[in-house]
Amino acid sequence: MEKPMALRVLHIIGLWLLLTSEIATLDCGQIVKYQSNETGKTLGILKAMAGQQSSQECLEDPDFGFPRAKILKCSQEDAKMAIGLILQQIQIVFQLNFTQAQWSGKVTDLLSRALDQQHMQWRRCATAQMGKEAAFKDLRVMLSLKRYFRKLHTFLRGRQYSFCAWKMVRYELLVIYPIVLNELMRILEK
Structure with a gap:
């Protein structure tokens, strides 16, 4: 009976050491x-994706309504959470059915890994600073971001993940991603 209990204690201690050493190294x-450097790299990947597409014209110009004004009024804590959520949601968007977009699987995998690393870095730092799992103080910030990304998902699904739908969503994120992240990072530097 003592062996299983001792084993569980060792597992808990090992897990704790793993988590704290990871946080301590951040x-x-x-x-x-770090994010400024990563934003540039991620933009490079998003731009490279365009080079793999045909020059097919897409006439529609949707307004996805990014909640910029609401996001830029948030606290420093919510700015951290918003950056992490934006990175996570962009990653989720690019995990959808993109076969008609004519992108290389290697490029989309590279984008996914880059966004995942950035998201995890923000999440770990928020957790390390709070001492517990971080959460939005103003839930309206989180809800407005989720609503925006739901519009992107709905747009893609409604147009059956067509080439033009992907082209418009990629362009939207190419414009929004650096501007919003840079503005949120300015909030953190105050």
């Missing part, structure tokens, strides 16, 4: 600088 004070 330099959360440098996360804004």
Whole structure:
């Protein structure tokens, strides 16, 4: 009977050491600088995706209504959470059925890994600073972001993940991603 209990205690201690060593190795004070570098790399990947598409004209110009004004009024804590959520949601968008977009699977995998690493870095730092799982203070910020990304999902699904639908969503994210992340990071630097 003592062996299983001792084994469980060792597992818990091992898990705790793994988590705390991972958090201890993070330099959360440098996360804004880290994200600035990563934003540039991710933009490069998004731009490279366009080079793989045909020059087919897409006439529609949808307004997805990014909640910029609401997001830019948020607290520093919510800015951190918003950055993490934006990264996570962009990653989810690009995991949808993109076969008609004519993108290389390698490029989309690279984008997914880059966004996942960025999201995890923000999540770990928020957790390390809070001492517990971080959460939005103003739920309206989270809900408005989720509503925006739901519009992107609905748009893609409604147009059956067509080439033009993907082209418009990729362009939307190419414009929104750097502007909003840079503005949110300015909130954190205050």
